Amino acid sequence: MWTRPPVDALKDWTPMLDRQVIDSLFPADLPEPAELEQKYPPRQLPEGAMVTRLGPSPTGFVHIGGLYVGMINKDLAASTGGTYLLRIEDTDQAREVEGAAEQFGRAFGYFGLEADEPEGEYGPYYQSQRETLYLTFARELLREGKAYLCFATPEELTDIRARQEASKAPTGYYGRWAIWRNATDEQLQTALDEGRPYVVRFRTPEDGDRRVSFDDAIRGKLQHEANRNDVVILKSSAAALRLPTYHFAHAVDDHLMRVTHVIRGEEWISSVPLHLQLFDALGFERVTYAHIAPLMKTISGGKRKLSKRKDPEAGVDFYIEQGFPAPAVQYYLRGLANGRLAEVPLEQALSTPLELGEFGVAGPLVDLVKLEGMSADYIASLTSPQVYDQVLIWAERFDPELATVLKAEKDLAVKAIGVEREGVENPRKDLRKWSDFGPQYGFFLPTVFPLIAGPTDERVTALNVAPEVVTAFVNTFIEGYQHLEDQPEWFNQIREAAAKNNFAPSPKEFKKNPDAYPGSIREASQLIRVALTGSTRSPDLHAIAVVLGQDEVLRRLRSLAG
RNA sequence: GCCCCCAUCGUCUAGUGGCCUAGGACGCCGCCCUCUCAAGGCGGUAGCACGGGUUCAAAUCCCGUUGGGGGUACCA
DSSP, rough: OOOOOOGGGGOOOOOOOOHHHHHHHSSOOOOHOOOOOOHHHOOOOTTTTOOEOOOOOOSSSSHHHHHHHHHHHHHHHHTOOEEEEEOOOOOOOGGGGGGGHHHHHHHHHTTTTSSTTOOTTTTBGGGGGGGHHHHHHHHHHHHHTSSSEEOOOHHHHHHHHHHHHHTTTHHHHHHGTTEEEEEEHHHHHHHHHHHHEEEEEEEEOOOSOOOEEEEEOOOTEEEOOOOOOOEEEOTTSSSSSSSHHHHHHHHOOOOOOOOOEEEEEEGGGGGHHHHHHHHHHHHHOOOEEEEOOOEEEETTTEEOOOOOOTTGGHHHHHHHHHTTHHHHHHHHHHHHOOGGGGSSSSHHHHHHHHGGOOSSSSBBBBOHHHHHHHHHHHTTTTTTHHHHHHHHHHHHHHHHHHHHHHHHHHHHHHHHHTTTTTTOOOOOOSSSGGGGGGHGGGGGTTTOOOOOOSSTTTHHHHOOOHHHHHHHHHHHHHOOOOSSSSSSHHHHHHHHHHHHHBBBHHHHHHHSSGGGGGGBHHHHHHHHHHHHSSSSSSSOOOHHHHHHHHHHHHHHHHHOOO
16 A cells, blocks of 8 residues: 655655556556566567568558658668568547558558568557557556646647747646646546546656757767656547557557667657657667658759648559559669669669668658659560560559450560560660550550541641642552561661652751652651551651551551541 | 758769869750660769858868758647
8 A cells, every 4th residue: 555755755756646546547457567578578589680660550641751661661670680560550540541451551562561570479560459558558657656647628738838839938748837747646536536538648757857869870869858748648538449649659569569670750850858758667678769861842942841732742652553663663762761772773772781871861852753764764674574464463453444455465565565675775765654555555556546537637737748748658658568577678668658759868858948848758757657656756667567567557557548 | 939850963962171173873955876756875064052160171070040841739
């Protein structure tokens, strides 16, 4: 039975409830901390192994920054022989969104960020299922007087804040503003008897330093004002589930899961002093912190953090929908984390372990142009069948019509993708993402290609060649057409047909004397190009003709002739 | 308001007091090649945010200013 301390110890006296009263606030079968320490023992891991984690919130939106931090965590764990965990931080029931779990699965799966121990012994991995754990340690802190019950209402809290702002005092629940910190047993018991809802607050040590310094694995020594706030560690007793705040969950979870390195966004730096106090109060061994610079976006006149609401590229779904290959995105992100890797070939960049000490400390800009370039390089390194497979996978989800055609015309599609890709030294880089396939290669597929509707089709008239000349030229070409194997010989047919129809032999010649010709070999070639592809921009004409086959080539040419 | 983080070409960066007249990559611009585009080859543009110190010497160290980012919640 607890008794009041003698008078001379009063200045050290911490008001707290009788242990029995405290325990009655919690389930009777709650384990003791020691039992949990045993249940979740230190991991047996090689020297230097890092146990890391990502703690996403199920808000129905996976931020690219989350992917970035997750990738870093996973890489560090993997390269040191440690373990990477995924812990769903669902302690905010208000923000939770239906279907968020599948969203995670898709997003993290696409980029290979699955947890190393999805069903491991250190679970559960959803914070909403870890209530017992938080309660155990909250009760312990309460018993030791390191935490206390706070019955302040939201209105009182708002009022306190308003008064602090008015008097220019720092906002927060501390000192004379911490109205329940030194409440007497009687006050506490009365509130309890009245059934008023309460939260559990951390009793911030009074004897602590005014400033604290700590080591950050990326930034080195950091200094910060010590935390003075009696922050909430357990949310309202009125809720069905007694959930912890992020701070308390961080301490309890990362300790019990035996996480060694907490690698998270820079926005957490300000909370480290609190986290250190919490770890110390709980008697936990401190973890190593590393704070990652946030991903930014350029705006006119500066840069800002990527915003979920304003920037489509802030969400991971954007990259999946556009069809950016995962390795390309990983390559890009790794280059951002560690500039050295941005200048090294993809394969090497993906296999070189990240080093915390080499991380940049300034927030990098997400540069879509650069990503697209890297992605094009990556796709150019694949074989045609590989590209086909990936495009098909993408299309099945985002363009079912295209997927159907691709499946029906597999051989044609693979050959089309192979144009200027297979058997050449520098493969085309016209595919930056899977969604580029339709616009770039769709014309190869007869069922998709809209034929040119005669010489007055607007795709033709843009070339400024008189319709009757177009028809005459194309007919000449058709008449003598031979489906030749040899590229120069095949192309000569265009030259000859052009010459017969009085086209200038070179653009230069045409420019010198524009009234003497209907166009030059350039315009003539473009007519054939438009007939075959519908566009003035395409891969090599002969290569296209070979893939299309003689019949299809002639069909398209005839359609242009009108 | 208070506290914290950050600052080299447009972007990612190299740079740890003299090797810096600041290097590379991407982008951009130009030229070449050429039947278009893509690719490729060659060349070019462009930066130490500002102001004070310290020092024989500063992009590099210190202070300040400015700018950007973050925190200051029963959000994470």
